[in-house]
Amino acid sequence: MQTINIEDYVNELIKRLRLKFADRLIYVGLQGSFRRGEANENSDIDIMVTLDRLSVADLDSYRDVIAGIPCFDRSCGFISGQEELKHWQPYEICQLLHETKDYYGELRPLLPSFGKDDVRSYIGISIGNLYHMLCHGRIHAGPEQRAEALLSLYKAVSYILQNSYYLRSGEWIMTKAELLPLLHGLDREVLQMAMTMKSNSEYDAEKAYAILFDWCRQFFHDKATE
Structure with a gap:
């Protein structure tokens, strides 16, 4: 199993996403075991990506981007459009906010409030x-x-x-x-x-x-x- 430097991986991903989506890229964050420092050689790479809007063609484009980076078989995570995220179910926001580390953009202003x-x-x-x-x-x-x-x-x-x-x-x-x-x-x-x-x-x-x-x-x- 290939060893991953998660910082290098995320930075390379952001570079390629900016080339592909330009100013449509709103947010990139890291979640999961790599975020918590608990990853092992079998851990998925959980990335959160938000675009200004999301289409089926965008999903295919995103797949092409991550397929061009090593460890595609371990890639995972959550991609959405900005408007969908704005109206996400409030009961999931506490976990989402605390679980995700900002790498490109800031997550909190993109989310609804929770109590x-x-x-x-x-x-x-x-x-x-x-x-x-x-x-x-x-x-x-x-x-x-x-x-x-x-x-x-x-x-x-x-x-x-x-x-x-x-x-x-x-x-x-x-x-x-x-x-x-x-x-x-x-x-x-x-x-x-x-x-x-x-x-x-x-x-x-x-x-x-x-x-x-x-x-x-x-x-x-x-x-x-x-």
Whole structure:
């Protein structure tokens, strides 16, 4: 797997995007594990790009640009038009704003405002989706499919816990390693399992499933007693 200097990669991408889109390029940012300093040799390169407007032809042009840079098979991220971003769902804005590092332009003025109720919505919607997928997969998927799905589902855990801690404290904690000692109980247990799975260490898949299931279920039980 090719080693990536993420700063060189983003700078080269910006140069090529400016050549392709000129003053239509509004914003470029970095997200994901490279943004958090948690990337490994298998990590995707999560780039956020905003154009003044976005067409199907623009999507094809963007694909051509990133295909001309090494590691196209690891390229990922989020591209949008400026107007779409302006009216994005508020419950996703807290995560988007804190997760993204500005490289070209500034993200905050491009986004709608958000409040605590929006962060609560993000947490509730995300955990509800996890709970549904855990139940559905247990019934309808085979063992191999369930194992692959579990890895994917655990990726959402740190995002939910980041938002939850931010809601309680007003402080955004960027990395899992920084967040872990601030948590207790099932929150800490589920994040520790997410970190174990991310590091490709051995783990008990049944235990991992049970931890995530119990964590999701506990969220709804806690809501019932509020």
